[in-house]
Amino acid sequence: xxxxxxxxxxxxxxxxxxxxxxxxxxxxxxxxxxxxxxxxxxxxxxxxxxxxxxxxxxxxxxxxxxxxxx
Numbered sequence: 001x002x003x004x005x006x007x008x009x010x011x012x013x014x015x016x017x018x019x020x021x022x023x024x025x026x027x028x029x030x031x032x033x034x035x036x037x038x039x040x041x042x043x044x045x046x047x048x049x050x051x052x053x054x055x056x057x058x059x060x061x062x063x064x065x066x067x068x069x070x
Contacts, residue, residue: 005046007043008043008049010028013033013049024044032052033048
């Protein structure tokens with residue numbers, strides 16, 4: 001079993017979430033999406049993406065509404 005966490009760049013996280021990079025960055029700034037700062041820049045854990053996607057699914061999309069572009 002792999003005990004290492006997987007981390008994604010902002011563009012990768014945005015793609016997984018189905019939102020523009022600017023929306024993912026905004027979600028990090030506002031605290032909706034938790035990210036860590038590494039020496040290579042901001043990274044989002046796969047656990048955090050699952051948390052957000054799970055919340056979105058349970059709440060009928062309410063958690064992701066502010067992240068949509070427009």
